[in-house]
Amino acid sequence: MPGVAHVLGTLLAFFGIAYVVPVLTSLVTLDGKAPVFLLAALISSGTGLLVRFLTRKHSRELKPRDGFLLATLSWVLMSLSASIPLLLALPGLSFTNAYFEAMSGLTTTGSTILTGLDNLAPSINIWRHTLHWLGGLGIIVLAVAILPLLGVGGMQLYRAEAPGPVKDEKLTPRITETAKSLWVVYTVMTIAGMIALRMAGMTWFDAICHGMSALSLGGFSTHDNSLGHYNSLAIEMVMCVLMVAASLNFARHFVALRRLTLQPYRKDPEARAIAAVLGVSIVGITLLLYFEGTYPVFFSALRHATFNVISMATTSGFVTENFDTWPAFAPIWLLFLTCIVCSTGSTGGGIKMFRTLLLARKAGRELKLLVHPSAVWPVRIGGKPVPDHIGDSVLAFIFLYFVTVVTLTFAMLLTGLDFDSSFSAIVASINNAGPGLATVGPSHNYSELTHTQTWICTAAMLVGRLEIFSVLVLFTPAFWRK
């Protein structure tokens, strides 16, 4: 394992560079938190470099299976590192909550245990959003793109972290180039998003923060009332566009930007399914809200339905209205959407649309086979047949996903929480969405949970972000056998 430790050290040292953002912010806004962040950077990079130095003889010993261990450990350790400045800057914050906040940031869940966000030091706010942004497309993917020294196990690392069932799709022959292309697109889109938000009426600071959390489908905001704080149609519309864009496969964005055409989206079965599901959900919920009288004005119903459906479905978790008080169908439907909508290769969480489509097709095939027992029916997504082994792995994934949700929900119930809160907290956490229902609903936040409950949610976020397999494989005896 010294090979893993070596790369882990490198990653931690590399992560230290991220502290540049809050340090600079602190220097500009003079909020006095710069030393805190410098100290945290020093601890992170210092430890990293020390480990790297101690294991320098094992620099090239990464085995394919080490990717999983590395991915899980690096997320655990980076969250740890990210929680240091929170602990130092916010006296009274428990380690549990600081770690939860950091993990929620990095996994782009966006559930927060902090209150009084509006009065938080700017550098701390920007740090939370930076975590979102780094975690969005995957910090290991970024490392693969920038650090040539990770070259050896590049693909393994990439695979362990990248979302979706089909991970061998490369944009370029070299994984470093692929990772780099994705990050370039991501960065360009984020900057464009920031400018659009500024033009829609945010302050520069808010625009930068929300740009990062929108593109990463995070959900942190600089305000306690989230996006509801602005009550601005323009801002909501810009956010909707950004969130939908981020819920699509970034590989499509890359091709679309390079060739300047919309063709890649039109041909992408996931993108089409996402558009259909979002469209139907928005129309349905708008009508529900209007006819149930939640919003007597049709336009308000449409506006709030659109924003909250998109925000929840894309697993962002920004809130403009307390949807927990909407007719029961709506909040549960939103929670359901967090599971299925995001695309493979997006910054969102959940089962991913590809797997949803695949399962639907697989089920459809079984029905057809009842009528034509000798028929040979490949499962197709977007006209292309999907190899059986991917189908099998998706089935296994879904099973593990539900087992995880059920197990963790029971764990929450054991701690004495009510069912609505338990179940929704787990679903929202494993999908990296953010707000759940009841105690963890849009008008509350996770600070009301006990420490045990917080830790369970933290685990759910990590497992969800690394798509279960990468984490669970570490708990199989086969993984550790020499």
Place this chain on the structure above:
Amino acid sequence: MKIIILGAGQVGRTAAYHLSREESNEVTVVDINEDTLRDLQDRLDIRTVAGNASYPTVLEAAGANEADIIVALTSADEVNMMACEVAFTLYRTPTKIARIRSAEYTNRKELFSEEALSVDVFISPEELVTDYIEKLIKHPGALQVLDFADGKVRLVGVRAKKDGLLVGRALRELREHLPKSDARVVAIYRAGRSIPPKGDTVLEQGDEVFFLAASTDIKRVMSELRKADSPVKRVVIAGGGNIGFRLAKALEKQNQVKLIERDQRRARKVSELLENTIVLNGDAADEELLIEENIDSADVFAALTNSEEANILSAMLAKRLGAHKVMALINKPSYAELMESGSIDIAISPQSITIGSLLAHVRRGDIVRVHSLRRGAAEAIELIVHGSERSCRVIGKRIEEIQLPEGASIGAIVRADRVIMAHHDAVVEADDHVILFLADRRHIEAVEKLFLGAAIR
């Protein structure tokens, strides 16, 4: 003409047979299998060379230096293309024809342009056969549907039935029945023998009638000869080989297609490539499978596997189980004749389909298209008349004035996109496409001389 045929497979052998029958041709066949060649040489008057068809030494031994035409018909596209390339580079062979099966190549026409591959003409037997079957399915009731002048005119073979309006009446009544459409009966076969179609010929039930008509009129003319069949909806194909697969691909958009393939891996592959076809893994001669898949409601059952015996058996079985019309791919002419008179509705002979398009390129002069009919006994050809009244014996003449050999008749003339049915007073002009029917293909040379007199020398 000196012709080299590469590959002595089904198509290669048939080509050798047809080409060597014509006196003026010298045919050399090259194949890698010596036994096949020995067997072939015993039966045909040809020269054979054993070896890899694309090797220069082998081509040289086959006389590539003097050859006028090289026809590459081996089973490998790549060998065929390479052989043409070698023949052109080393021996400057004027005409190079290659069989290319893979759509990967044939879809990219620019590969076969002047400056690219040295293949002058490519033929794709599977594509030709598929087109042929597709046309049969689109014209239910027809035995044969052949295109002329890019599909503007079609030659259709139909077996007359007593519910046809014209059956039992004289041919000249056709014009009265169909005043708006123009059609011409070019041949009638009664009990396997050709009878010349005249105005007063009375059609009988069971006659095989060949008529020429503009593509749009075919349905109306056919209803004169037999009650119109309902359009085909449900098609069952046996065999997921190249032909079966292509046919399914061509039909699956408009029809309900089921395809039965025995090999599991091939079935899987085919199912991935086809989108709306139900691919079934099983034996086409398995009665239970056929019943389970409602063979009794199938409009067409086409047996297109590699094995003609299997095709015959499964087609007969399907017919007995209630399939409306059954077709079978049959290579041996003797089998085909045996079957078409009995339990199988249409026997499809891949060679005679392929050989037609091959012959068009091998024949002298400006022959655009040759279709073999009745298993090679008869021929329908489309040729372009060149020259002036002085250099060519048919230009400026009325059709009744042209002295055609026995059994030959002019069916239609296509003049700059316009189809003119060949009534006795129509006049042939320069650059006309003339469509001729030859009841006896031995008269081909006389016809060629008559029409292309000047062009040949």
